[in-house]
Amino acid sequence: MESTHLGWRPLLRRQWPLACALLFFVGGEFLGEVGWWHVPGEVVVCVLAVLAPRRPFDAALTAAAAVPASSVVLRVAGVAPVTPMLGGLVVAEVAALMAIVAVVVRQAPPVRAVTGAVLLVAVSVVAALVRPEYRSPYWPDDYDGPGFGAQAVFGGVLLALSVGTGLYFRARDRERATAVRAEVAAAQHAERMALARELHDVIAHYVTGMVVHAQAAQAVPAAAREALPIIVRSGNEALTEMRRLVGTLRGTDADAPTASSDLADDVRGVVERSGQPVRLHVDLPEPVPPSLGRSVLRLVQESLTNARKHAEDVSSVDVSVSVSDGVVHVVVADDGRAQRTAPVGGSGGYGLVGMRERVELLGGRFSAGARAGGGWEVRAALPVTR
Known part of the structure; x- marks a missing residue:
């Protein structure tokens, strides 16, 4: 199973608005009529929605198992959920499932994203068929609640909103990743060009001097005594510069610049x-x-x-x-x-x-x-x- 490796602190910073909204929905259901049988499954789905960015497909699979299990419990107990919003699902469950659909569409691979979204839609239909029907005491006798067609349209709108949100953020993530890769490539190119300039300047200067003096010593053997110390000094300076460059690349020589505070003396040297x-x-x-x-x-x-x-x-x-x-x-x-x-x-x-x-x-x-x-x-x- 894939994992985004999102740490707990980044997850908290990213998900706290959703957590607060779900907590508000759960708490609001107890201001009017009180029902307890649907609460355990509702809390499980809400927690999964908050944790979904860590493992999106796993969260979708677990929610797809939790909703039918809660529906079976409600059917066996013969207790209808309090003020369901869509089919047999209450407001907090609908909001949590929408969040999970959006996350799995945004982060999961295409096949898993489609699979997860289809499963969550399927379990929502199952909940509507399995859970006992709720009837408010304030409804007229000839009203049995919103019909199947109205709920299907409303559910389709919510599903489109969830999938659209996931696709939007998926596209944004792709654009951001492309921009980051382009920036990294540009930075690497700039670093390579800077390193190429440094290597060219250092090697060309010192090695050219060594070759010229060696050629002079070959042409005039008597000049070898004077040329050899110059060649040795140039070689040592080239090695020093190469060590500095290697140290800079390894991050261990950042405080050892070639130029001192006196540019005039450096140029004379x-x-x-x-x-x-x-x-x-x-x-x-x-x-x-x-x-x-x-x-x-x-x-x-x-x-x-x-x-x-x-x-x-x-x-x-x-x-x-x-x-x-x-x-x-x-x-x-x-x-x-x-x-x-x-x-x-x-x-x-x-x-x-x-x-x-x-x-x-x-x-x-x-x-x-x-x-x-x-x-x-x-x-x-x-x-x-x-």
Whole structure:
């Protein structure tokens, strides 16, 4: 049997209006004439209606057994239920059965939903046939109560109302589930894109530096002594960044951001580790939030990596990071020319895409392209949000 695994507290928050309404109906029946024989079955059906969201089909089956059992007891005792509303069913029983039909239609699989609703309709008919007929002392002698046709129409209206309510909420639940799945898929896609940018920026920067220095050591064996420490340092830094990324994914390194409170020192560190002829200009009259500083560092890092991978005969790279009017401006320009051979490690084509995505996610502007006098330039403008 299926279960929605709805806890007792959520069930109470969801079902307390129905419980209060059923309790009101049960209590109201004792304000006038008093009858006790139908009370046990009535209470059982009302409790099942309140608990139905936990196990809808089980509740329908149990109610389908409880109503005939109560009807047999009333027939054997020869006691008619007090002021029945529909056939032999009193108001509380009708309301409870309507609630169970709505819940089973809303939550159960289609076959079980139809089965449960048909069973409850069938036992309502059985109750009308088995239970003793009620006759009010206030009725005229020539009046025997509402006829079968009127009760059938009234019952059909109540059944349509119950099924319609269940179908409406079933459609709402389906729409909500679809929206949640779409949101989860979008969030997962955004996380994958963010992770892809981080991995590309980190790996491309450090591994490219390691490969370039290793190639230099191969070409000039005398330079190996100087290149090896740089390769080791780059490898250690790459491992550190990878551990940070893994820690972030596992939720254990959320408080260890790459950017510190001093963006100027962080940019200088990235420039020094690049090993390129960089002319650096930093003008930061106001502090930049670490979360934004992290993106600035990644932009500078990836731009320097691209200059190293894709440009030849680079004599200087101009790096400028400044803040004006609440906007961080990042400019990285080199004077090289495009390589004629494939770059070190190949070109995946994701560097510029990742930088553009990073800037646009922060509400900024990004542009990259060839300079008029030769070389390549990357520009980004990131708004400072606090």
